[in-house]
Amino acid sequence: MLIARVVGDVVATQKHPSHEGLKVLLVQPLNLDGTDRGDAVVAVDSVDAGVGDRVLLATEGYSAMTSVNRPNSPIDMAVIGVIDQVELVADAAAP
């Protein structure tokens, strides 16, 4: 899982039947210091997250499709939580 920021919405009428009724978000993965980590991705939403929210992003198929109750679907990314707080213990991260 990754920390990410919701940066937008995606609207698509013509889509795979397994995606119908799902909210789809544009999500930018983040590093621990808050900088961008690679390119933004498209993820289905399982927690009603909104633009600007810092969220928990599942980046693997099984967890992503389970979070929206659509087993065996072509879904590989999902927002599975809205992050309240991240605590980083500096000493613990040191080598």
Add this chain to the structure above:
Amino acid sequence: MTLGRVIGRVWATVKNASLTGQRLLLVQPLTPELNKTGKPLICLDSVGAGAGELVYWCGGREASFTFLPVEVPADRTIVAIIDELSIERGKDS
């Protein structure tokens, strides 16, 4: 899933039997600002996308679930044609 634009098509007469009748499209990955990122790649199509259209695709094993009960040997499948994108990037993101 990842954003991209369909930039072409690939034909293969000889292919895995489960891919018969399926379309293979050339896709350029894009950032949400619609700038190119990375190199073009080939995706299977499940929604009837055509050249110039903005799409997103699913990657990995899940890409082969699109045509269940047939499991197709695809590692990327287009699953939606995008009508509208809205982006809001704040100062802190």
